[in-house]
Amino acid sequence: MTTPRLSWGMAGLVAGLAGLAVGHATTRMLGVRLTPLESVAELVIRHTPGAVAHWVIDLVGTKDKPLLILLVTLGMLAFMLGAGRLAERAWWAPILLYLFMGGVAIVAVVDGDDQRAIAFVPVVAGVVTWIVTLSFLTEPMDRESVAPYSAEEGQTRRTLLLRAGFVVVAAVGTAITGDLLGRHRRHVEASRKLLNLPIKDRDVPSKVKLGVDGISRWKTPSASFYQIDTVIVVPAIEPKDWQLRIHGMVERDLVLSFQDLVDRELTEDWITLNCVSNTVGGDLIGNAWWSGVRIAPLLEEAGVHPDADAVLQTSDDGWTCGTPIAALTDDRNAMIAIGMNGEPLPLEHGFPARMIVPGLYGYVSACKWLVDIEVTRFDQIEAFWTSRGWSEEGPVKIASRIDVPGDGDELPVGSARVGGVAWIQHTGIKSVEYALDGGAWLPAEIGGVANHPGGEPNIDTWVQWAATVELEEGDHELRVRAISNSGEVQTGVEQEPPPDGSTGWHSVEFSAS
Ligand SMILES: Nc1nc2c(c(=O)[nH]1)N[C@H]1C(S)=C(S)[C@@H](COP(=O)(O)O)O[C@H]1N2
Numbered sequence: 001m002t003t004p005r006l007s008w009g010m011a012g013l014v015a016g017l018a019g020l021a022v023g024h025a026t027t028r029m030l031g032v033r034l035t036p037l038e039s040v041a042e043l044v045i046r047h048t049p050g051a052v053a054h055w056v057i058d059l060v061g062t063k064d065k066p067l068l069i070l071l072v073t074l075g076m077l078a079f080m081l082g083a084g085r086l087a088e089r090a091w092w093a094p095i096l097l098y099l100f101m102g103g104v105a106i107v108a109v110v111d112g113d114d115q116r117a118i119a120f121v122p123v124v125a126g127v128v129t130w131i132v133t134l135s136f137l138t139e140p141m142d143r144e145s146v147a148p149y150s151a152e153e154g155q156t157r158r159t160l161l162l163r164a165g166f167v168v169v170a171a172v173g174t175a176i177t178g179d180l181l182g183r184h185r186r187h188v189e190a191s192r193k194l195l196n197l198p199i200k201d202r203d204v205p206s207k208v209k210l211g212v213d214g215i216s217r218w219k220t221p222s223a224s225f226y227q228i229d230t231v232i233v234v235p236a237i238e239p240k241d242w243q244l245r246i247h248g249m250v251e252r253d254l255v256l257s258f259q260d261l262v263d264r265e266l267t268e269d270w271i272t273l274n275c276v277s278n279t280v281g282g283d284l285i286g287n288a289w290w291s292g293v294r295i296a297p298l299l300e301e302a303g304v305h306p307d308a309d310a311v312l313q314t315s316d317d318g319w320t321c322g323t324p325i326a327a328l329t330d331d332r333n334a335m336i337a338i339g340m341n342g343e344p345l346p347l348e349h350g351f352p353a354r355m356i357v358p359g360l361y362g363y364v365s366a367c368k369w370l371v372d373i374e375v376t377r378f379d380q381i382e383a384f385w386t387s388r389g390w391s392e393e394g395p396v397k398i399a400s401r402i403d404v405p406g407d408g409d410e411l412p413v414g415s416a417r418v419g420g421v422a423w424i425q426h427t428g429i430k431s432v433e434y435a436l437d438g439g440a441w442l443p444a445e446i447g448g449v450a451n452h453p454g455g456e457p458n459i460d461t462w463v464q465w466a467a468t469v470e471l472e473e474g475d476h477e478l479r480v481r482a483i484s485n486s487g488e489v490q491t492g493v494e495q496e497p498p499p500d501g502s503t504g505w506h507s508v509e510f511s512a513s
């Protein structure tokens with residue numbers, strides 16, 4: 001007996017629905033605006049000629065959008081049935097179809113308003129689900145077609161129905177879970193918007209800008225600030241449900257609500273944050289205007305035991321980092337931040353509260369979604385990254401980067417403006433030097449530096465640098481190095497990021513014609 005066509009079609013449909021459910025759930029969980037299906041629908045809207053759109057609106061009135069979603073869904077259903085039927089002929093044929101549909105969704109995302117890497121995840125998750133689920137559903141039928149007489153009458157059909165039932169239940173469950181998580185996230189987003197924190201945004205001090213086209217903006221907009229964490233779904237915490245416990249080797253435990261924090265004296269500062277995993281020339285760094293509560297007075301209030309030398313910070317998601325108490329209690333503006341660039345922290349950057357410590361890499365200091373601070377000793381703790389081979393202490397290393405020209409650029413012969421950024425937080429950059437084509441190191445211009453904390457800019461931020469170079473026709477190489485306020489000259493010795501941060505000079509090769 002051969003399996004009826006119907007079974008293959010049904011397998012295709014069920015696999016298709018599972019993929020849509022996963023695409024939907026991932027969209028909602030990640031807080032991406034549009035599901036892959038909706039992206040495609042918007043793509044269609046954007047590229048429908050005006051005349052056609054008018055004609056449709058005349059015909060169906062304001063029901064045009066639901067109608068479009070319906071049409072796209074029907075189209076998808078047809079494709080899914082088709083995928084199942086194709087699977088009967090060749091196992092790879094439906095995969096081609098899925099990849100094609102995924103490709104259309106990718107085009108829709110690229111063409112849309114959200115091209116962050118995360119916006120592509122639902123599409124990829126959906127396509128993978130299609131492929132895996134279809135092979136799971138068709139496997140009993142494949143087995144039967146290989147050995148047609150070994151299968152008991154009806155056995156294959158029963159297995160298929162069982163598996164299909166299982167997939168449908170799992171898909172519905174996934175979609176509902178995604179919706180619930182998504183709804184929670186939207187509530188928290190709404191609470192965040194309604195928060196009226198006593199914080200202000202700050203304009204970029206004019207003296208820090210060198211006005212070179214294409215170099216990093218001195219103040220990094222929150223939306224383009226690099227994001228590093230270990231979570232798949234960003235924690236969504238209602239401020240009213242949040243609390244921070246400070247405990248361990250202290251005289252008295254402190255428990256703070258979000259309101260307690262807001263009611264304290266706030267501090268605000270420009271601070272550059274960077275990641276230890278940044279490679280030479282890399283972009284895991286950003287500079288923002290942070291608002292928060294200094295951690296030093298809180299620790300003093302708790303009464304730190306003299307033998308303690310570390311705090312273990314724990315995030316709502318379970319991530320941990322160990323930070324030297326010295327860096328939290330000296331004169332630097334180490335703070336529990338609640339604001340970034342004049343707004344409550346974005347969810348991705350630790351809402352409602354995270355630590356920011358000038359001068360330390362993020363992995364040993366900048367705990368997002370911070371809920372617990374344990375005063376302790378380094379010899380008694382293991383934190384997330386230190387247990388994976390990274391150094392216990394992570395002071396920022398001096399570094400500099402060339403933003404323009406880019407590697408491989410072609411420039412016109414003659415004079416050109418080049419430049420980028422340089423940093424060593426909490427020591428501060430004194431000067432930057434560049435060398436063209438292996439020549440001597442020459443001093444670059446740098447954006448104003450104040451060599452004291454609290455100035456603008458201050459020793460806790462990066463600086464822009466720039467120079468004018470004369471280019472002859474041919475290939476060129478430009479390199480850069482920085483010198484700190486303490487006289488440290490950035491080393492040219494190349495080191496990979498592990499275990500405590502990369503070193504080496506950034507260089508770019510380009511040509512002039
Ligand atoms: N909860 C949590 N906090 C975290 C991390 C993390 O994985 N989980 N990563 C850290 C690392 S390695 C860095 S570099 C910074 C990055 O902060 P950002 O994503 O706001 O730029 O956050 C730190 N805080």
Ligand SMILES: [Mo]
Binds near residue numbers: 274
């Ligand atoms: Mo990091």
